[in-house]
Amino acid sequence: MGILVDKKTRVVVQGITGRDGSFHTRQMKEYGTNIVAGVTPGKGGSGFEGIPIFDSVAEAVKKTRANTSILFVPVAFAVDAIYEAADAGIELIVCITEGVPTNDMLQVYDYLKRRGVRLIGPNSPGIIHPGVTKVGIMPGQIHKKGDIGVVSRSGTLTYEVVYNLTIRDLGQSTCIGIGGDPIIGTNFIDCLERFEADPKTKGIVMIGEIGGTDEEEAALYIKKYVTKPVVAFIAGRTAPPGKRMGHAGAIISGGTGTAAEKVKALNTVGIPVAVSPAEIADLMYKKLKAVKTQKKKTAAKPARKKSVTRKSTKKKSIAKKAVAKKSTAKKSAARKIAAKKTTTGKRAVKKKTTKKTVAGKSATRKSTASKSTTRTSKTGTKARK
């Protein structure tokens, strides 16, 4: 299955005739992505290698039923292009453009949230469902179909990690680059809850970096709701404070956002943090093995999740006013499972409901179990060194 994109993904490329837009449209097409339209204002009616070009996203959606957009437009027009896609009924927007002003993103984030539209990025390499579809600029050939979910704030570092997973025979269910900016549309927690709900995903790799507190919040979330094994990597252990390290969001300011804090937060909830991208595969194998042993022990326990999903879908309309289209409904089903479990705490999950359910309890129980197995695997790492 994978998350957020699948074979039903119908892509419109905004800025298809630009240098990067045309190059990557070709690359995505070669990978097998279903690109149904391109948009360049003023060039409507023409085409790009068999793909029809429209003047507006609304027209493209109307004529081609595009449901996903990828943006290659220059930064001065990027925010406008995001709003245009959202208003045209696009459900998932992937913004590759780098350098969007942060104050603009505050508004974009709020607007999309109110309309129930999902944004990945900005400053994102995109998302890939190996062997199925690629909505992004990552090199397709380094990926391999499999069951590891990868979520990252970085671009090339993700390629390095994925490449190492692939050569160690750990294929990927979905890899998402959420972007290196301070304000991004989709964060770690959004992806973690989807990976947790995705039956195809068996393990999760989370790649963070200095700046902000998203990794710390993700750690708390994982402790509460994620039963699948998680392995992390944090870039920037040697970064000096007060300096922006390339990404707009990668800055230690006022003493917060250091790698040490993030590593500590993750270790505290039993998530091992690799020292190099190459070590991630080792740690993942250990975790997966630990889960297998654990499962054998608890094999008698019945799975109760399905019924809960149904229940929560029923309540959907009350929980959220968003214009519910068919596929949005499907997407939000996963969100709802997590929402049901939420009790207190962090902003990122706060706005959802507070009712605790059977699944919530069993998830918590399971995560306690997986915590103890992690401890074993951590000692294992030390012993190896």
Added chain:
Amino acid sequence: MKIHEYQARELFASFGINVPRGKVAYTPEEVRDIAAEYGAPVMVKSQVHVGGRGKAGGIKHCPDTKSAYDNAQNILGMDIKGLTVKKVLVTEAVDIAHKSYVGIIIDRAAKKPVIMVSAEGGIDIEEVAAKTPEKIHKWHVDPLVGLRMFEARNLATKIYANPKTAAAAAKIIMQLYDCFINSDTSLVEINPLVTTPAGEVIAIDAKINIDDNGLYRHRDLEELREVEASEQSENEARQMGLSFVGLEGNIGCVVNGAGLAMATMDLVKHHGGQPANFLDIGGSSNPEKVVTAMRIILRDPGVKAILFNIFGGITRCDDVATGIVRAVEEFKPSVPIVVRLTGTNEEEAKKILANSQLQSADTMVGVVTRAIELAGLN
């Protein structure tokens, strides 16, 4: 991007915020003349991109023109946290009845601007936040609606009992938010915002950080950029579309992508070296970027070896290889260079580098350990 207080106060004034009269000066004579023009007392304030100027003796109250001259003589040329004072701001001194604090930043976790006010201004606000957080009042603004008058009023009444003063402060909070949004800043701060015995509310300090991503639509603000001596290389890199941060270390790192660059530095440290820099050559790299990167890194005498860690995606390995060959020809570096190129056009890159005497490695760990070895660090 940081700007100076004298620049920030001008920006504040352009949004209607009440600031005292002031001028920037570069010599004690100029300071004396301005003091004479305003009529003493005046404040003489060092203009450097660093906090804690007051504690360092870089801000002085001068009761007469003579003391303004003497203080300027002391302050100009003074070293504050490694930065030399080259100019001072001279302002009218204001009679102070009370000092408070007003600031706006982006709350990354909440994804909203947050306004912070405190009745205890004039001192290190981070200290107040750490010791007595209850003395700081925060308010998150809905970014789509913007700040509304009643919100500013509610905040102002938290720090001022007098309704007239509160109304004046609320107006300043509105103007400050306007400045925050419309100048694409990431931080605006008035510390302190003072009340005079006559009841006037004045911003006697001004701090603004500009969001680099917003500069493309603020040419006027970009012109305020001032490059410190220590940041020459960073500036040169920026002009070439590179992202560079100099550090004290022995292994020069040339990498594509910020995350990978940081991860490479971390690995250098992990294996016993010290990264000499952060350097991201960015995507779509042309060979010239690589040449610039080498020029900047070779300037650092502490560098004992240079490593290239390139994972080609948008970046093409052959472009990087061409750049490396060109840079080696141009600079004839005496330090060893180790190259790791993987991904897009890797084979072409290897052909380009085949005739060079450069060391190569296949993996990230490989390139890091080899560079450390060649630097003679283990």
